[in-house]
């Protein structure tokens with residue numbers, strides 16, 4: 001990739017971002033703790049829902065210290081409505097590790113951040129770049145798709161290993177930390193609003209003249225000079241996506257309402273509403289409409305999973321009562 005080619009793209013995209021970037025609360029801070037909170041929330045939650053929770057969570061736990069010192073049950077309560085509650089506990093574990101093993105000094109390099117529990121390559125790159133202005137790649141789904149279209153001309157799913165993806169993404173990050181920050185944020189916004197998965201809006205894209213996928217699409221038009229590339233790309237994406245679906249032979253998935261994740265969420269919700277511990281025989285009918293006594297071992301397995309993930313504790317081994325981890329409990333006995 002020539003330096004000039006990259007530079008033209010950086011300039012065009014950063015210029016576009018300065019005018020069109022989303023105003024998100026975590027873009028107003030360089031506090032690594034706040035940025036980590038936002039990134040962990042955004043791992044499995046849409047931006048609009050994360051915005052409200054991010055502000056509330058930071059009001060409840062404004063610092064690493066306050067989060068580390070809280071009862072786990074209170075952290076899970078503050079996480080209410082976001083789902084995937086184990087993220088809240090991981091966040092608290094990270095806060096404790098930074099305070100005890102790093103003397104409260106937040107690691108700033110992606111390689112150090114990767115050593116923390118629950119932090120993958122994307123989050124490590126994002127925190128290093130957004131909090132510490134490191135020239136680090138952050139590759140999420142939107143960014144990957146957008147980068148591959150711009151630089152490689154591939155419209156659908158890149159057949160690369162995560163390691164190869166990162167090496168490539170890193171090779172096109174601007175070397176200057178301030179520009180790297182703007183570049184990563186801009187790619188996110190372009191990927192979520194313009195370079196959409198099935199229907200890219202090439203005609204309003206700031207990179208229409210640089211993007212390799214657009215250049216290739218135009219070459220395939222009968223009228224390359226006047227061609228609007230978006231419909232050509234849409235057709236190519238549809239064709240590729242068809243091949244992928246046929247080729248992947250995916251196993252049919254269980255409907256969400258029958259999945260373990262659904263019931264784990266319901267259990268946490270029930271425990272959250274409960275002032276103390278609750279017997280499994282009482283919990284069962286609260287979370288499963290067609291509850292029957294023989295479902296008890298299924299429920300026990302689910303609660304055991306939550307206990308393993310440190311989201312709940314057994315309040316009393318003999319009576320199988322569960323409660324949110326760290327909640328003050330009055331044991332409920334038969």
Ligand code: SF4
Nearest residue numbers: 195200202205211214
């Ligand atoms: S020109 Fe089209 S394919 Fe290329 S980055 Fe822009 S929206 Fe995506």
